[in-house]
Amino acid sequence: MKNIFKNIGPGPLIAAAFIGPGTVTVCTLAGVDFGYSLLWAMLLSVIATIVLQEMSVRLGIISQRGLSQIIRTEIKNPILKWFTIVLILSAIVIGNAAYEAGNISGGVLGLQTIVGNPNIEIGGISLNFLSMVIGAIAFVLLYIGNYKLLEKVLVGLVTLMSLAFLITAIITKPDVVGIFKGIFIPKFSNDSILTVIGLIGTTVVPYNLFLHAALVKEKWHKTSDLKYARKDTIIAIVLGGLVSMCIIISAASIQSQDINSASDLAKGLEPLFGSFATYFLALGLFAAGITSAITAPLAAAYVTSGCLGWRSNLKSKKFRSVWMFILLLGVLFSSLGIKPIDIIKFAQVANGILLPVIAGFLIWIMNKPSVLGIYKNTIKQNIFGFIILGISILLSVATLNKVFQLNIF
Structure with a gap:
């Protein structure tokens, strides 16, 4: 048991980052709107996450550098290098700002159920007070840097909620044959495109690829540690994927089609907790x-530091300025009166669109012997990587076509 805990790495943190409010919300909406028919998208997401995060882990341990650091040093052409850096920074800032707004909005959904919806007026603009409260908590935890104990408590609470969905999924007596059909027989319709992208975006989180490579090198330093890191990654992501599937299965039993608040989402927990469901959720x-509001700004700071050649020091002014900027954008976007559900859905879709960009850079780096030596991608790893890249590109194009009415298809 001691060895098990000794070899636990950043895997649970990465899983906790994607089992955030976005996962609960998007999986609930998928279950309510499409029943079991989109479970295949979660299976695809879990496989894609394992493949890409394993590459990120291998890169961090073998090179002892972060993904953004390596991209900056490996691109030799100065024009191409700065174009790439600007592209990555733009992608991460937009994606993480949207994701952060979704994280804060998810927390607001929870608090609103208990304390209502207090707003404050500033210069004729109505701002959500709860968004500022959650932003302030995240700010203090990040600024002090002493957030690990509280983080463990919060991850424990998320785990407790996850167990509740697992038990609920069993208690609702779902159609087992229907579940297996939903997992292994893909169904795809024009109406479900954004939901599929959302499910992928909430699981295969682009910033986690940067964060994992940055964190894993702090835990492990030898190539022999790679087996522990892989096991840590696979177990955490598989468990996270099972939780997401259980949320979809639980939500499939919800009769209402109007999901706008934590009270509505709590209907998926009612078979287990009755009237306490709302407060538990x-x-x-x-x-x-x-x-999740802690990990998104932290990842953005690691990415920016690597791209611009700064020291990745939690106490440095430059490092702090990045996460402060992302946190401020998240608070601003989540407090402007937009429906929290809409912000969360947008965040997942934005991540789904950004995924091909980041995955493409990762696969390119993973094939460079100068960086990884004998640990570069094998033919099998490349096949899986390019299949995932191809699928993510197609889904991103489908999303752009759906959102902007481009009539590509």
Whole structure:
């Protein structure tokens, strides 16, 4: 048991980052709107996440550098290098700002159930007070840097909520044959495109590829540690994927089609907790929101530091200025009166669109012997990587076509 805990790495943190308010919300909406028919998208997402995060882990341990650091040093042409850096920074800033707004909005959904919806007026603009409260909590935790204990408590709360969905999925007596059909027989319709992208975006989170490579090199330093890192990654992501599937299965039993608040989402928990469902989910959403609200700005700071050649020091002014900027954008976007559900859905879609860009750079780096030596991608790893890249590109194009009415298809 001691060895098990000794070899636990950043895997649970990465899983906690994607089991945030976005996962709860998007998986609930998928279950409500499409029943079991989109479970295949979660299976695809879990496989894609394992493949890409394993590459990120291998890169961090073998090179002892972060993904953005390596991209900056490996591109030799100065024009191409700065174009790439600007592209990555833009992608991460847009994606993480949207994701952060979704995290904070998820936490707000939880608090609103308990304390209502207090707003404050500033210069004729109505701002959500709860967004500022959650932003302030995340700010203090990041600024002090002493957030690990609280993070463990919050991850514990998210785990508790996850167990609730697992038990609920069993208690609702779902159609087992229907579940297996939903997992292994893909169904795709024009109406479900954005939901599929959302499910992928909430699981295969682009910033996690940067964060994992940056964190894993702090835990492990030898090539012999690679087996522990892989096991840590696979177990955490598989468990996270099972939780997401259980949320979809639980939500499929919800009769209402109008999901706008934590009270509506809590209907998926009612078979287990009855009238306490709302408050339990409120606590879970708040915990998930705070946990993810810490990791998104942190990842953006690591990416920016690597791209621009700064020291990745939690106490440095430059490092702090980046996460402060992302946190401020997240608070601003989540407090302007937009429906939290809409912000969360947009965040997942934005991540789905950005995924091919980041995955493409990762696969390119993973094939460079100068960086990884004998640990570069094998033919099998490349096949899986390019299949995932191709699928993510097609889904991103489908999303752009759907959102902007481009009539590509």
